[in-house]
Amino acid sequence: MGLDEAATKPHEQLAAHLTAKLDAVNELIRKRMASRHAPRIPEVTAHLVEAGGKRLRPMLTLAAADMCGYGGEFDVHLAATVEFIHTATLLHDDVVDESAQRRGRPTANLLWDNKSSVLVGDYLFSRAFQLMVETGSLRVLDILANASATIAEGEVLQLTAARDLSTTEAIYLQIVRGKTAALFSAATEVGGVIASAPETQVRALYEYGDALGIAFQIVDDLLDYQGDMSVTGKNVGDDFRERKLTLPVIKAIAAADDDERAFWRRTIEKGDQRDGDLDHAMALLNAHDTLSQTRQDALAWAEKAKSALAAMPEHSLRTMLIDLADYVVARIS
Amino acid sequence: MGLDEAATKPHEQLAAHLTAKLDAVNELIRKRMASRHAPRIPEVTAHLVEAGGKRLRPMLTLAAADMCGYGGEFDVHLAATVEFIHTATLLHDDVVDESAQRRGRPTANLLWDNKSSVLVGDYLFSRAFQLMVETGSLRVLDILANASATIAEGEVLQLTAARDLSTTEAIYLQIVRGKTAALFSAATEVGGVIASAPETQVRALYEYGDALGIAFQIVDDLLDYQGDMSVTGKNVGDDFRERKLTLPVIKAIAAADDDERAFWRRTIEKGDQRDGDLDHAMALLNAHDTLSQTRQDALAWAEKAKSALAAMPEHSLRTMLIDLADYVVARIS
Numbered sequence: 267m268g269l270d271e272a273a274t275k276p277h278e279q280l281a282a283h284l285t286a287k288l289d290a291v292n293e294l295i296r297k298r299m300a301s302r303h304a305p306r307i308p309e310v311t312a313h314l315v316e317a318g319g320k321r322l323r324p325m326l327t328l329a330a331a332d333m334c335g336y337g338g339e340f341d342v343h344l345a346a347t348v349e350f351i352h353t354a355t356l357l358h359d360d361v362v363d364e365s366a367q368r369r370g371r372p373t374a375n376l377l378w379d380n381k382s383s384v385l386v387g388d389y390l391f392s393r394a395f396q397l398m399v400e401t402g403s404l405r406v407l408d409i410l411a412n413a414s415a416t417i418a419e420g421e422v423l424q425l426t427a428a429r430d431l432s433t434t435e436a437i438y439l440q441i442v443r444g445k446t447a448a449l450f451s452a453a454t455e456v457g458g459v460i461a462s463a464p465e466t467q468v469r470a471l472y473e474y475g476d477a478l479g480i481a482f483q484i485v486d487d488l489l490d491y492q493g494d495m496s497v498t499g500k501n502v503g504d505d506f507r508e509r510k511l512t513l514p515v516i517k518a519i520a521a522a523d524d525d526e527r528a529f530w531r532r533t534i535e536k537g538d539q540r541d542g543d544l545d546h547a548m549a550l551l552n553a554h555d556t557l558s559q560t561r562q563d564a565l566a567w568a569e570k571a572k573s574a575l576a577a578m579p580e581h582s583l584r585t586m587l588i589d590l591a592d593y594v595v596a597r598i599s
Numbered sequence: 600m601g602l603d604e605a606a607t608k609p610h611e612q613l614a615a616h617l618t619a620k621l622d623a624v625n626e627l628i629r630k631r632m633a634s635r636h637a638p639r640i641p642e643v644t645a646h647l648v649e650a651g652g653k654r655l656r657p658m659l660t661l662a663a664a665d666m667c668g669y670g671g672e673f674d675v676h677l678a679a680t681v682e683f684i685h686t687a688t689l690l691h692d693d694v695v696d697e698s699a700q701r702r703g704r705p706t707a708n709l710l711w712d713n714k715s716s717v718l719v720g721d722y723l724f725s726r727a728f729q730l731m732v733e734t735g736s737l738r739v740l741d742i743l744a745n746a747s748a749t750i751a752e753g754e755v756l757q758l759t760a761a762r763d764l765s766t767t768e769a770i771y772l773q774i775v776r777g778k779t780a781a782l783f784s785a786a787t788e789v790g791g792v793i794a795s796a797p798e799t800q801v802r803a804l805y806e807y808g809d810a811l812g813i814a815f816q817i818v819d820d821l822l823d824y825q826g827d828m829s830v831t832g833k834n835v836g837d838d839f840r841e842r843k844l845t846l847p848v849i850k851a852i853a854a855a856d857d858d859e860r861a862f863w864r865r866t867i868e869k870g871d872q873r874d875g876d877l878d879h880a881m882a883l884l885n886a887h888d889t890l891s892q893t894r895q896d897a898l899a900w901a902e903k904a905k906s907a908l909a910a911m912p913e914h915s916l917r918t919m920l921i922d923l924a925d926y927v928v929a930r931i932s
Contacts, residue, residue, distance in 0.1 A: 358717050358718070358721060361713065362717055362718060380713070385754045386755060388691060389751035389752060391721075391747075392744065392748040395728065395748075399737065404732065411728040414728055414729075415722070418722035421722075422634070422722055423634075426638070
């Protein structure tokens, strides 16, 4: 890719370092995505799989396995597995969120229909399942089965906790683990497991992925209230308008007086939003300083990710993963 | 259940014979369906799991394992697994079909929403995955991963083949394997595998489930054109109105002259249906004798199912499974 020299961002450095393996992952993804009888499948997925995703999760698996000295081929299977699971959840999320755009392009459910998004998501999930069975590692299967359950449970929890003002930070954290961190931590952990790394390292890889994923999602939620649309591609206040309870609002509700609670009840719980409400919500977040508290939380998770890697041996990939944790929170620092 | 004496139908005889194991399956299903944090999950699934399903697929697994002399507990895990996979596909099917009723009750997507149906289906699939990993059998995982892929591919194929007059009997068969037979054959096969049955018996169990599932689905499609609504719960001609290409129509199209082909193109491909079209369609099916040809196909698959069991040792369960194959086609004989 010619990135070796020019690469500055950590995920580009990772991609440059892992380029041969990443090519093998992309080849395997293309091969396993194909369906002899149902051409709709690659149509729907090519759209997503080739839509400029950074392959962040596959890189986490490849980097973990490489750091642990793995010399086999199943890291490629597992990297493709996590990308398939990720893509499957995106397809189903777009149905659930009724999204019209992802990564600046129309979503599959808009281009085709919800039916294809549901069924092709199921297809990718079953293909992921086949890929991981091929590794022959029951421990890997156990980790990915548990991650899948955490993802699904988190998604349902998000649906039921939505618009419920009693949502706590603990529930938020569980939703975030489901949405993002469970697949990050499974991606890094299975890399260590397939390489037969010592238990302390497998645990460290899990901790890194978990903390990185949580930091990643908190940053995303924070940027919704203070991001630059030209950078984030999101309008400020989308989550407020969609009545999503994210960390800045959960913290503000916990600190709210009666009037403020009535405001949140009207705007989030009842969905009765008027002109000026977003400005008032922003004022409340600022009054209770919850944006900077949320920022502190994200930074603390990034630090936790970095400390976890202390258990890993010195390695250029370890340095890149440490830089990646810093990069994830750089947008809000 | 007090069914031992009164039981006449084969699935009731199976239930009576397997009653202790079935109770364990139901207990495991209840336990694994629960979610500490997302009460919506058991709400949505209880509705389906307790809505009077016959537990046909779990019974196939239990019967297969029992016939092969299995003495362990993992047959219960696998029976719950296949029921979870079945329930997950029902939830997703209802979204795809935009169904309003199943088994005479409102569907989950109508009672709650499509979002819950998609996500709770994903949850059940991941719970199924966890259950099968607990058996520790890579071969079982391989069989169920392949069945999942066949199911998902068949569903997508059905979507893309819908309303396409060039759909052949071979494509129909693949759709039917995805919709029905893949889970039947996986259910019986894993019963033999977990019991470490000889290969000839494992193969026979697979063949039985495959042929039984195909017979089952062909009967269902045939009854749509000639069933008694008070028995089937379906209106005659629902598939025609929904422009579904099932076996009686595929056979009629293959035998159609130009005028008839124009009729099918207008009604099925273009969806321009007028008063009297269903009567005309029925007349064409009768003119080409495709209802009785379809009936012959179903009977032949039921025979194939029964012959497969010749490889199994003499056993009261074997007799019940033979009777079950006859029972499946009895409604059209």
